Amino acid sequence: MAPGLHVTAAMPLQRVLGWPVLTLYGLGAILGAGIYSVIGAAAERSGPGLWLAFVASAAVALLTALSYAELATMYPKAGAEFVYLRKAFPRQALIAFATGIMICASGAATMATVAIAFAGYLQAFMPAPVALVSPILLVVMGGIAIVGVKESAWTTAVFTCIEAAGLILVIAVGTTSETFGDALATLPTFGIVPGAALVFFSYLGFETIANLAEEAKQPERDLPRAILLSVVIATVIYVLVALATLALLSPTELASSDAPLADAVRARSPLIARVLGGIALFATANTAMASIVSASRVLYAMAEAKQLPSPLAAVASTRKTPWVATLVIVGAGLALLTLGRIDVVASVSSFASLLAFGSVNVAVLVLRRREPDATRPFRVPSRALPVIAAIATLVLVTQLELVAIAVGSGLLVLAAVGYRALHGSAR
Numbered sequence: 001m002a003p004g005l006h007v008t009a010a011m012p013l014q015r016v017l018g019w020p021v022l023t024l025y026g027l028g029a030i031l032g033a034g035i036y037s038v039i040g041a042a043a044e045r046s047g048p049g050l051w052l053a054f055v056a057s058a059a060v061a062l063l064t065a066l067s068y069a070e071l072a073t074m075y076p077k078a079g080a081e082f083v084y085l086r087k088a089f090p091r092q093a094l095i096a097f098a099t100g101i102m103i104c105a106s107g108a109a110t111m112a113t114v115a116i117a118f119a120g121y122l123q124a125f126m127p128a129p130v131a132l133v134s135p136i137l138l139v140v141m142g143g144i145a146i147v148g149v150k151e152s153a154w155t156t157a158v159f160t161c162i163e164a165a166g167l168i169l170v171i172a173v174g175t176t177s178e179t180f181g182d183a184l185a186t187l188p189t190f191g192i193v194p195g196a197a198l199v200f201f202s203y204l205g206f207e208t209i210a211n212l213a214e215e216a217k218q219p220e221r222d223l224p225r226a227i228l229l230s231v232v233i234a235t236v237i238y239v240l241v242a243l244a245t246l247a248l249l250s251p252t253e254l255a256s257s258d259a260p261l262a263d264a265v266r267a268r269s270p271l272i273a274r275v276l277g278g279i280a281l282f283a284t285a286n287t288a289m290a291s292i293v294s295a296s297r298v299l300y301a302m303a304e305a306k307q308l309p310s311p312l313a314a315v316a317s318t319r320k321t322p323w324v325a326t327l328v329i330v331g332a333g334l335a336l337l338t339l340g341r342i343d344v345v346a347s348v349s350s351f352a353s354l355l356a357f358g359s360v361n362v363a364v365l366v367l368r369r370r371e372p373d374a375t376r377p378f379r380v381p382s383r384a385l386p387v388i389a390a391i392a393t394l395v396l397v398t399q400l401e402l403v404a405i406a407v408g409s410g411l412l413v414l415a416a417v418g419y420r421a422l423h424g425s426a427r
Contacts, residue, residue, distance in 0.1 A: 045198060052192045166275070296329045358393040364380060
């Protein structure tokens with residue numbers, strides 16, 4: 001065994017993260033590869049109402065973020081959704097187990113997808129085989145995650161600043177167009193709903209902050225602040241990017257582009273378009289890092305709760321990171337790389353995340369009734385908000401492609417089978 005690695009589950013994680021780093025971590029997870037890839041397809045669905053699709057998705061994300069903030073401060077533990085659902089439904093352990101497995105599967109699929117995208121972007125700068133570059137990226141990001149959460153969080157923070165700068169460049173170029181802001185006159189229509197379901201993938205990531213609860217210095221203060229700030233900042237950037245791209249290209253042109261943001265600025269500045277290609281490398285690597293860190297914490301929490309084999313709860317004795325869980329998640333991502341391009345993974349990730357979000361909103365309501373006197377350092381202002389959020393997530397699920405719903409449902413069935421295999425008929 002390598003020096004500094006420990007195989008018992010009793011060792012706690014290390015509290016080293018303050019709210020600024022947590023906010024940058026969450027923002028980096030949100031501003032990942034999604035906005036660089038889905039904005040074109042979303043423009044095809046929503047047309048000039050593209051910016052409204054981002055606003056609609058932001059509303060759902062923000063409502064759910066409130067629920068995460070309440071539960072994360074009640075139960076500042078790694079594992080987030082798994083922990084909350086175990087508390088809300090103690091007699092139905094399968095609910096928490098299946099949700100945890102879905103979140104891990106979504107994380108592994110997402111990291112594999114962005115690793116392939118990273119290799120594709122790299123082709124513009126140097127010839128390198130995708131089959132070699134993709135696994136190297138996952139191994140490097142996994143290595144950083146094992147070295148320490150502080151190191152991985154700061155890596156994410158630096159990458160976040162770089163990818164945010166790229167989006168700001170798009171906004172800056174867009175403001176030079178005389179038509180910048182004209183899309184604000186677009187009236188809402190039902191057509192923005194399918195677009196909102198698609199761009200919701202671009203908001204996934206704020207929930208990963210909750211998985212770092214055991215590594216936050218002051219979770220009661222830091223978690224709500226970081227969760228809400230990351231969603232609000234991302235929303236402002238996304239809306240401005242949507243207005244900028246609509247000012248530079250028509251929705252039809254955006255829809256037909258494989259690199260919509262780069263193509264949107266290319267006519268006015270080829271240099272900036274090339275810079276955006278380089279920034280996309282940081283964006284995809286950032287998403288891979290965030291997925292590895294978050295999903296490994298879910299596996300760690302499930303193993304610590306004896307829902308998965310105990311070796312998955314092993315913590316490095318010096319670095320205080322869940323190294324076995326991290327290796328397993330990276331391994332799952334490497335296995336998925338063999339599938340090549342995973343066209344439906346964004347929708348499958350959205351399906352899994354929306355399912356988890358709906359469950360978290362329900363958990364808030366259940367725990368308000370079951371444990372009305374429990375300490376809640378942060379409270380959702382009104383019980384109506386989790387209800388609205390749960391309904392909204394269900395609406396967005398119905399707008400996903402049938403193949404994504406089918407694949408996601410299949411994963412749920414596999415999770416149930418796995419639970420029965422591990423725990424028999426125990427509830």
